[in-house]
Amino acid sequence: MFRFIVRRLLQLVPTLFGLSILLFIWLHRLPGGPETALLGERGTPESRAQIRESLGLDEPLPIQYGRFVKRLVQLDLGTSISTKREVTTEFLQRFPGTVELTITAMIIAIGVGIPLGYLAARRRGSILDQASVGGSLLGTCIPIFFLAYVLKAIFAENLGWFPTIGRQDASINATHITNFFVLDGLLTREWDAAADAIWHLVLPGIALASIPLAIIVRITRASVLEVLGEDFVRTAEAKGLTERTVRRRHVLRNAMLPVATSIGLLTGLLLSGAVLTETVFAFSGIGAFIKDAISNLDYPVLMGFIMIIAVVFALVNLLVDVSYSLIDPRVRVR
Amino acid sequence: MPLLDVRDLSVTFARRGQRTVHAVDGVSFSVDAGEVVGLVGESGCGKSVTSLALMGLLPRQRGVRVGGSADFDGTDLLKLDPRSMRDVRGRDIAMIFQDPLSSLNPVVPIGIQVTEVLVRHRGMSGDAARKEAAELLDRVGIPDPTRRLKEYPHQLSGGMRQRALIAMAVACRPRLLIADEPTTALDVTIQAQILELLKELVRDSGTALIMITHDLGVVAGMCDTINVLYAGRVVETARRKELFAGRRHPYTVGLLASIPRLDAGRGEKLTPIRGSVRDVLPWTEGCAFAPRCDRRTEACVGEPPAMTPTHTGHEFRCVNPFPLSQPEEARV
Ligand SMILES: Nc1ncnc2c1ncn2[C@@H]1O[C@H](COP(=O)(O)OP(=O)(O)OP(=O)(O)O)[C@@H](O)[C@H]1O
Numbered sequence: 001m002f003r004f005i006v007r008r009l010l011q012l013v014p015t016l017f018g019l020s021i022l023l024f025i026w027l028h029r030l031p032g033g034p035e036t037a038l039l040g041e042r043g044t045p046e047s048r049a050q051i052r053e054s055l056g057l058d059e060p061l062p063i064q065y066g067r068f069v070k071r072l073v074q075l076d077l078g079t080s081i082s083t084k085r086e087v088t089t090e091f092l093q094r095f096p097g098t099v100e101l102t103i104t105a106m107i108i109a110i111g112v113g114i115p116l117g118y119l120a121a122r123r124r125g126s127i128l129d130q131a132s133v134g135g136s137l138l139g140t141c142i143p144i145f146f147l148a149y150v151l152k153a154i155f156a157e158n159l160g161w162f163p164t165i166g167r168q169d170a171s172i173n174a175t176h177i178t179n180f181f182v183l184d185g186l187l188t189r190e191w192d193a194a195a196d197a198i199w200h201l202v203l204p205g206i207a208l209a210s211i212p213l214a215i216i217v218r219i220t221r222a223s224v225l226e227v228l229g230e231d232f233v234r235t236a237e238a239k240g241l242t243e244r245t246v247r248r249r250h251v252l253r254n255a256m257l258p259v260a261t262s263i264g265l266l267t268g269l270l271l272s273g274a275v276l277t278e279t280v281f282a283f284s285g286i287g288a289f290i291k292d293a294i295s296n297l298d299y300p301v302l303m304g305f306i307m308i309i310a311v312v313f314a315l316v317n318l319l320v321d322v323s324y325s326l327i328d329p330r331v332r333v334r
Numbered sequence: 335m336p337l338l339d340v341r342d343l344s345v346t347f348a349r350r351g352q353r354t355v356h357a358v359d360g361v362s363f364s365v366d367a368g369e370v371v372g373l374v375g376e377s378g379c380g381k382s383v384t385s386l387a388l389m390g391l392l393p394r395q396r397g398v399r400v401g402g403s404a405d406f407d408g409t410d411l412l413k414l415d416p417r418s419m420r421d422v423r424g425r426d427i428a429m430i431f432q433d434p435l436s437s438l439n440p441v442v443p444i445g446i447q448v449t450e451v452l453v454r455h456r457g458m459s460g461d462a463a464r465k466e467a468a469e470l471l472d473r474v475g476i477p478d479p480t481r482r483l484k485e486y487p488h489q490l491s492g493g494m495r496q497r498a499l500i501a502m503a504v505a506c507r508p509r510l511l512i513a514d515e516p517t518t519a520l521d522v523t524i525q526a527q528i529l530e531l532l533k534e535l536v537r538d539s540g541t542a543l544i545m546i547t548h549d550l551g552v553v554a555g556m557c558d559t560i561n562v563l564y565a566g567r568v569v570e571t572a573r574r575k576e577l578f579a580g581r582r583h584p585y586t587v588g589l590l591a592s593i594p595r596l597d598a599g600r601g602e603k604l605t606p607i608r609g610s611v612r613d614v615l616p617w618t619e620g621c622a623f624a625p626r627c628d629r630r631t632e633a634c635v636g637e638p639p640a641m642t643p644t645h646t647g648h649e650f651r652c653v654n655p656f657p658l659s660q661p662e663e664a665r666v
Pocket residue numbers: 347355356357358375376377378379380381382383384393548
């Protein structure tokens with residue numbers, strides 16, 4: 001298992017290498033280049049040249065690329081063109097919020113989606129089944145930002161059950177170590193700070209969870225239906241095992257294989273999809289920052305973001321592969 | 335009193351937009367303690383559905399209707415609530431299925447698939463259960479059982495898998511074992527070994543066995559009593575000796591003639607039964623075998639033939655049966 005993980009991590013290197021080339025080419029082909037973004041259309045040729053020089057844009061491309069990779073390896077992503085701060089610093093401050101939000105959404109989607117999908121399959125054709133199939137169709141076609149607005153209007157603004165914006169109440173004055181607010185609260189034993197951070201995660205978490213929840217319900221349902229028809233489930237029933245054993249050991253363990261794959265793909269997508277939700281809830285994650293970076297062509301920030309997404313995507317999928325081989329001995333690597 | 339007494343068992347599948355299927359249409363037979371009883375018939379005659387109905391394993395859906403009774407040691411299996419049926423299954427009645435590979439869970443080690451029965455019905459746990467599981471594997475002829483416990487189904491050969499399934503079935507010393515075509519998916523040489531193993535197990539433990547097969551030849555060697563099924567009904571019932579001394583029902587005769595036999599003389603031809611299983615008359619309109627039967631008379635259609643009892647207990651459902659005295663060769 002250990003060698004498998006190391007091998008998979010090594011496979012990541014050429015992937016990232018290829019991605020870095022793609023990024024590099026793409027950014028240098030942007031219309032106008034970064035200097036336009038900084039100076040707007042009114043920049044004089046002199047001021048443009050100055051910017052180009054200070055950013056190192058006049059060097060030959062291979063040298064620029066070499067420098068780019070070297071800095072990437074050192075985790076030095078450069079300075080944001082618009083905020084003038086280190087991209088790494090910006091990320092360390094903002095990314096944890098997005099990660100917390102994504103994890104919350106995945107917990108909701110998995111925690112609700114798998115049981116619901118299982119029940120729908122088990123009671124095929126029942127009202128519960130029809131409702132979950134219909135609901136999951138609805139879940140995939142409501143835009144996230146719209147759902148976010150609706151949830152906010154009802155549960156935060158009208159009923160006041162949840163906070164409307166932000167990641168944590170400023171009055172709590174919490175200590176921050178990692179910028180993962182929930183984790184910080186637990187580390188410093190400031191329980192109310194952790195609880196408040198979780199409270200702030202609920203509504204945006206639900207909004208963000210809607211699409212993966214719908215997908216997980218459908219995949220689980222289809223997969224469980226297939227497994228229920230398998231001979232070994234009949235064998236398990238013929239042994240008189242309890243419903244619980246049949247469900248856990250015989251149905252779900254087999255049905256989870258396709259679900260695990262989809263969870264891996266969904267997590268990666270969620271990270272990049274968190275942007276809209278964060279905007280609605282003024283949740284200070286990476287979302288707004290990336291949105292500005294896109295409109296400003298803040299290329300160090302964009303590059304850093306894309307690389308991080310790629311690494312996270314690869315790591316999540318590695319996790320999926322590992323759990324896959326833990327579940328299924330037929331694909332197990334020795 | 336028999337251990338299991340099945341009376342007028344019927345199973346119908348009604349699907350919206352489809353014709354209602356009478357998969358089992360009034361089957362009656364009984365099994366004494368320790369007896370080996372054969373259910374024989376062509377594909378689709380309702381053998382598997384009969385066994386699944388007895389086990390309470392038919393799909394739980396609207397449109398599946400079960401009728402009749404199945405008295406097992408004083409309780410009607412068909413009326414038992416699902417929870418009590420779970421207690422009976424695996425402990426008092428166990429089952430072995432046709433395809434050993436697909437009947438085993440691919441992602442769970444063999445050991446756990448054996449011990450889970452012991453845990454469920456015999457209250458064993460941990461080392462005791464593992465030790466007992468190893469002994470069970472040893473008893474069904476799996477070498478190196480302790481190592482095999484940790485292996486997965488795909489690491490075992492076909493015959494070994496069926497042995498493992500048999501071990502799970504006999505783990506709680508059930509009083510009744512149902513084997514639904516346990517050798518059909520196996521190589522010929524392995525088939526004989528598995529049958530031998532089953533024979534030995536039921537002889538040593540006193541377990542009764544319902545042996546389901548389409549191969550009358552298999553039944554020949556091991557069953558005490560044989561029930562021949564056609565289109566969801568029993569058409570002939572006899573003790574082995576009586577049946578092989580004189581088959582009365584034309585379908586039984588045809589069934590035996592259509593099967594290759596090791597003891598068949600040179601030059602004896604195989605004669606398949608004319609037509610196909612799909613050419614049936616509904617039992618309500620007469621003998622279901624009539625469209626394929628060479629001995630059909632006018633009396634065969636109109637109303638369903640009843641079971642004709644004889645003083646030996648040999649029964650057949652036919653209005654124009656082969657006479658008892660006729661020599662074997664002339665019949666086939
Ligand atoms: N779930 C079901 N829904 C509808 N019809 C069914 C269902 N299960 C079985 N049948 C029908 O019931 C009839 C008897 O099937 P069964 O499986 O008992 O046959 P069998 O005697 O076991 O044959 P084989 O030798 O092929 O196993 C068949 O006509 C089959 O199509």
